Structures are given as C-alpha cells and as structure tokens.
Amino acid sequence: MxxxxxxxxxxxxxxxxxxxxxxxxxxxxxxxxxxxxxxxxxxxxxxxxxxxxxxxxxxxxxxxxxxxxxxxxxxxxxxxxxxxxxxxxxxxxxxxxxxxxxxxxxxxxxxxxxxxxxxxxxxxxxxxxxxxxxxxxxxxxxxxxxxxxxxxxxxxxxxxxxxxxxxxxxxxxxxxxxxxxxxxxxxxxxxxxxxxxxxxxxxxxxxxxxxxxxxxxxxxxxxxxxxxxxxxxxxxxxxxxxxxxxxxxxxxxxxTYPLRIERQNANAIAVAAHLERHPKVSRVYFPGLASHPDAETTARLFPKNQYGAMVSFEIRDAGKAEVFAFFDALKMIVPATSLGDVHTMALYPDIASHRDIPAKQRARLGIQPNLVRLSVGIEDIEDILADLDQAFG
Ligand SMILES: Cc1ncc(COP(=O)(O)O)c(C=O)c1O
Incomplete structure (x- = not known):
C-alpha cells in the first residue's frame, strides 16, 4: 500500500x-x-x-x-x-x-x-x-x-x-x-x-x-x-x-492527515510568497524559498513542493507592542499555542515556545523580538492572506 x-x-x-x-x-x-x-x-x-x-x-x-x-x-x-x-x-x-x-x-x-x-x-x-x-x-x-x-x-x-x-x-x-x-x-x-x-x-x-x-x-x-x-x-x-x-x-x-498536510503545504507556499512581497514584512523563514539557507538539503530530502506548513516572519521595525497589536487584530487566525491543526495559528516565540530562553541566547540563535511563527491551516488561502493583511494595518 x-x-x-x-x-x-x-x-x-x-x-x-x-x-x-x-x-x-x-x-x-x-x-x-x-x-x-x-x-x-x-x-x-x-x-x-x-x-x-x-x-x-x-x-x-x-x-x-x-x-x-x-x-x-x-x-x-x-x-x-x-x-x-x-x-x-x-x-x-x-x-x-x-x-x-x-x-x-x-x-x-x-x-x-x-x-x-x-x-x-x-x-x-x-x-x-x-x-x-x-x-x-x-x-x-x-x-x-x-x-x-x-x-x-x-x-x-x-x-x-x-x-x-x-x-x-x-x-x-x-x-x-x-x-x-x-x-x-x-x-x-x-x-x-x-x-x-x-x-x-x-x-x-x-x-x-x-x-x-x-x-x-x-x-x-x-x-x-x-x-x-x-x-x-x-x-x-x-x-x-x-x-x-x-x-x-x-x-x-x-x-485524513495526508489530505490535510497536502493542503497545508500548498497554503504555506502561497503564504510565504505573499509575505516575502509584503512591505510590512522584513524577513520570511520558509524551507521552500530560494533564500532559505538549507534549500539544497531540503531539495535532497523532502518531496518536491512540500516544505511543511510552518512559516516564520519578522514584522518590519516592530517591537513587542507592535507584535501584540498584530496578534490582537487577527480575526480568523487563532493566536494560540500549538501547531499543525486544521486552523491557521500564530505564535509569538518570545512569550511562548522560547519564553524561558534568555533574551541574549534567543538573539544568538537568531530569534528576533519581531518574529512571528505561523502554522498554516487548511482554510481557503484568500481568507488566510486577507486576515494577515488586515492585521498588519
Ligand atoms: C517540536 C516539538 N516537540 C515536542 C513538543 C512537545 O509536545 P507536547 O506539547 O505534545 O508535549 C512540541 C510542542 O510544541 C514541539 O513543538
């Protein structure tokens, strides 16, 4: 099988x-x-x-x-x-x-x-x-x-x-x-x-x-x-x-996981491409982008056009207050701790997954205070992009 x-x-x-x-x-x-x-x-x-x-x-x-x-x-x-x-x-x-x-x-x-x-x-x-x-x-x-x-x-x-x-x-x-x-x-x-x-x-x-x-x-x-x-x-x-x-x-x-992940992977490619062009975004981290430092390893080990459904990005010139405002403005995307669910989720690593890592160590690892982590879900891509755009203000 x-x-x-x-x-x-x-x-x-x-x-x-x-x-x-x-x-x-x-x-x-x-x-x-x-x-x-x-x-x-x-x-x-x-x-x-x-x-x-x-x-x-x-x-x-x-x-x-x-x-x-x-x-x-x-x-x-x-x-x-x-x-x-x-x-x-x-x-x-x-x-x-x-x-x-x-x-x-x-x-x-x-x-x-x-x-x-x-x-x-x-x-x-x-x-x-x-x-x-x-x-x-x-x-x-x-x-x-x-x-x-x-x-x-x-x-x-x-x-x-x-x-x-x-x-x-x-x-x-x-x-x-x-x-x-x-x-x-x-x-x-x-x-x-x-x-x-x-x-x-x-x-x-x-x-x-x-x-x-x-x-x-x-x-x-x-x-x-x-x-x-x-x-x-x-x-x-x-x-x-x-x-x-x-x-x-x-x-x-x-x-239904193989069906979900297929849709999530496709949505993530579209989200990463959209964010890379967005004036409010200064940097996008996504294994499917040519700019990704491990693009060669990804191409060798992962199936074509399937890079996972996690997309991280930095909001241009944002501090903690601006990142909070972005999260509070989200209407459909769920600002909850976890990933991989059917719904798109956003997480702020500084206060959640990497909260207990000292700020200096986070900086050494390249985790900036304006970094947001998205887990892309199976919703219609137009709705995901529209929610992100309106939350950027
Ligand atoms: C990569 C990774 N491994 C392990 C865990 C721990 O999983 P659980 O919360 O189910 O204990 C998490 C949770 O977010 C995770 O992201």
Whole structure:
C-alpha cells in the first residue's frame, strides 16, 4: 500500500473468522482483561501468546494506533504516549540506558526539550552539549570531542525552520556508536521519514499534524527493532501511555492527515510568497524559498513542493507592542499555542515556545523580538492572506 492508503487502513479492521469486524477500532476503556482460563493469561504475561492483560502494558486501541504510526514512519515499533514531552523523556531514557550519558543536541530545539535536557536529565548525571546541526563540520567535531550517546535534532527546527542533513548525521552517528533521535513533529512522515534515512528513533508530538484537530495531547516514540525493546520495557514500568480515548481521536485524525498536510503545504507556499512581497514584512523563514539557507538539503530530502506548513516572519521595525497589536487584530487566525491543526495559528516565540530562553541566547540563535511563527491551516488561502493583511494595518 502507498502512504495515503496506509493512513486509512493500517492498524484497523483485524479479521477474525466468524466475528464481526468493526470498521473503526473501538475505544477499549478497560483497565484489565481476563480469559476463560488462567493458563491463557499466564501465557500472555510470559509473552508466549499475543494478548492483553493490563492497559498500562498494552491495550487494543493503543495497539491499533501504534501499528498505524509504525507503518507511516517505517518503524519496527511505536509507543503512543501521554504527550510529546513524555515521548522525548522515555525515548531519551531508553536510548541512554546502555550508552555514554551525553546528549549532543541541536542548538535550535523546542524550549521544553532544552529544559528536559538541562533541568531533568542533568541532575541525574547526563551531560549535554549543543551544536549548529546544519553545520556538518561542527557536528563531526562535536561527535569527536563529546562522544555522545545520543544525538538529538528536529527534522525542521523551531522557530527558524532550519533543516539538517539527517542522512549524513545518521552516518556519523552510526560510525560513532551513537543513537540518532529525530523529533519529526514539524515535518511529519508525509514529508520525511528519518528512520528510512538511518536514524534510530523518531519522536512526535502527536498533538500536532498527526492528530491535527487541536483536541488531543499525545506523543509517539517510533523505533528500529533494537531501540524499541527498551522503550516498551520502560513504558511498562513508568506507564506514560496515551489513554484509549485519545488513541481513538488520534487514529481518526490520522486517516485524513495526508489530505490535510497536502493542503497545508500548498497554503504555506502561497503564504510565504505573499509575505516575502509584503512591505510590512522584513524577513520570511520558509524551507521552500530560494533564500532559505538549507534549500539544497531540503531539495535532497523532502518531496518536491512540500516544505511543511510552518512559516516564520519578522514584522518590519516592530517591537513587542507592535507584535501584540498584530496578534490582537487577527480575526480568523487563532493566536494560540500549538501547531499543525486544521486552523491557521500564530505564535509569538518570545512569550511562548522560547519564553524561558534568555533574551541574549534567543538573539544568538537568531530569534528576533519581531518574529512571528505561523502554522498554516487548511482554510481557503484568500481568507488566510486577507486576515494577515488586515492585521498588519
Ligand atoms: C517540536 C516539538 N516537540 C515536542 C513538543 C512537545 O509536545 P507536547 O506539547 O505534545 O508535549 C512540541 C510542542 O510544541 C514541539 O513543538
């Protein structure tokens, strides 16, 4: 099956002779399961037969969603977790268990991911270093110097939308015995599948493109065979699992995800082109523009004319007051924290995703106080452009 068909069919409609087959996997709101003989549950606990015993370990709704996401990300196994952050937490813990406890991270990461590394992993003895992940010489030198157990990057960085050469970094990671972990939230598997490029682990905030409707907080850890076993083992102990109702919502969302992302990608190209010509905009960050610093890597790794649906831009000569005025003037675009939903959303990184990063460090990373991040939705493009234009005043 091809990608769109997999999104519709994978995980669902398991056939069992003589039994009715639901067209959509039901919500198994059951904490535990039993069988007509104790011998069966003994075999389930021993993993001798496939089955369900306790929903912290496994649940049929979760299993259906996990199979679907594994199929989309070309993973051996997937764990659906309670949030994107819990996905990162368990993925990092599992990958570091039998490796040198040093994480070499991209210097442009979601703010809470940086906090997770510095405020949670460091006190437990893990060390971190940060590198410009788009500078391959710098990455090679950092691997040589720091001997990381894990290299962590985002497939499209937040909020300046830089794209690192995941395939080349995967080669370097493998040569050094390190695990390459890619947060694929911003790109999503319709655009790039890091495991196919040599990464070991992919994490997602399922809250974003995959679920897509702003009604779920969730995450995924998708792994090759070697890395999935410790993730599942840890999950059975920690229990950071996604509830079956959220699994159901996510699965329902993913069925239309390829259609949504196609429309969002096309709308984003039009928004970026419009903003690049706009007199009130001094700079646009979008991987599809010739001016983008990673245009060559994007052309090599991403499908033609699909650059994701995130567009960042700087409002000309604007300070905080002017940026606030722009947000307050928006009529249709939703000024809420998140991305990847069906509706277009605007976020001000200085007060939201990158709020806890000191102003000087933000400036060093190129995040200016007049930067706005847009997540382009599926609305009619004329309405998106008209709302932006009227908000510029
Ligand atoms: C790239 C990225 N990774 C991880 C997360 C965390 O996801 P969640 O909010 O679902 O915990 C986010 C949230 O915005 C994100 O943007």
């Amino acid at each position: 091809k990608f769109n068909s997999k999104a519709v069919h994978a995980g669902d409609r398991k056939r069992e002779p003589g039994k009715p087959i639901p067209v959509a996997t039901p919500i198994y709101a059951s904490a535990s399961f039993f069988y007509d003989s104790l011998e069966t549950i003994d075999k389930v606990f021993a993993h001798e037969v496939q089955g369900y015993a306790y929903s912290r370990y496994d649940n049929p709704t979760n299993a259906a969603l996990e199979e679907l996401v594994s199929t989309l990300e070309s993973a051996h196994g997937t764990l659906a977790t309670a949030s994107g952050m819990s996905a990162l937490q368990i993925a990092l813990t599992a990958a570091l268990m039998d490796r040198r406890k040093h994480v070499l991270a991209a210097n442009a990461l979601y703010g809470a991911t940086v906090k997770l590394l510095q405020n949670v992993f460091e006190p437990f003895g893990t060390t971190n270093s940060f590198v410009d992940i788009c500078d391959l010489d710098a990455v090679a030198k950092a691997i040589e110097a720091d001997k990381p157990g894990v290299i962590l990057m985002e497939s499209i960085s937040n909020p300046l939308l830089r794209i690192g050469a995941m395939d080349k970094i995967a080669e370097m990671a493998r040569a050094a015995g390190a695990c390459l972990m890619v947060d694929n939230t911003f790109a999503s598997p319709a655009l790039v599948r890091p495991l196919e490029l040599g990464a070991h682990v992919v994490v997602h905030s399922a809250t974003k493109y995959l679920s897509g409707h702003g009604d779920v907080i969730g995450g995924f850890v998708c792994c090759d065979e070697e890395h999935f076993a410790p993730v599942r083992t840890l999950s059975r102990i920690y229990g950071p699992i996604l509830g079956p109702f959220e699994c159901y919502l996510s699965m329902r969302g993913i069925k």
